[in-house]
Amino acid sequence: MTCRRLGHVTLPTSSPVDDKITENEPEFCIDASCYGNVARFMNHSCEPNLFIQCVLSDHTDIKLARVMLFASKKIPPRQELTYDYGYQVDSVMGADGNIKKMYCHCGADLCRKRLY
Numbered sequence: 427m428t429c430r431r432l433g434h435v436t437l438p439t440s441s442p443v444d445d446k447i448t449e450n451e452p453e454f455c456i457d458a459s460c461y462g463n464v465a466r467f468m469n470h471s472c473e474p475n476l477f478i479q480c481v482l483s484d485h486t487d488i489k490l491a492r493v494m495l496f497a498s499k500k501i502p503p504r505q506e507l508t509y510d511y512g513y514q515v516d517s518v519m520g521a522d523g524n525i526k527k528m529y530c531h532c533g534a535d536l537c538r539k540r541l542y
């Protein structure tokens with residue numbers, strides 16, 4: 427099964443002795459291809475009005491933190507909610523092993539031009 431990311435969320439690895447997981451590799455990703463909530467419709471922007479944060483609420487397992495979005499500025503009514511997906515350019519590989527590119531259309535003045 428391929429893993430389609432809603433956002434690039436990196437959580438700490440479970441154990442330093444787990445040699446399958448490197449320090450910079452996320453252990454989990456959010457896959458909204460089959461199921462999701464309204465957040466699956468939020469687009470990326472290089473100048474977003476939301477930021478993403480992992481939050482612990484009713485337990486202390488950092489691996490199962492809730493991924494929450496918070497306003498980073500005052501957002502007028504009817505303005506699109508966006509966050510920075512946080513991909514590094516050239517960090518996404520297709521099933522064929524080739525680096526995948528996705529161009530950004532956020533329209534921000536300081537747009538980085540690539541999602542990944």
Ligand SMILES: C[S@@+](CC[C@H](N)C(=O)[O-])C[C@H]1O[C@@H](n2cnc3c(N)ncnc32)[C@H](O)[C@@H]1O
Pocket residue numbers: 432465466467468469470471529530531532541
């Ligand atoms: C979580 S979905 C966002 C909702 C999606 N736009 C829709 O209509 O259902 C993520 C996908 O939206 C598109 N997308 C989101 N932000 C984008 C952006 N700034 N530039 C280009 N494509 C974007 C990409 O295809 C990306 O894989």
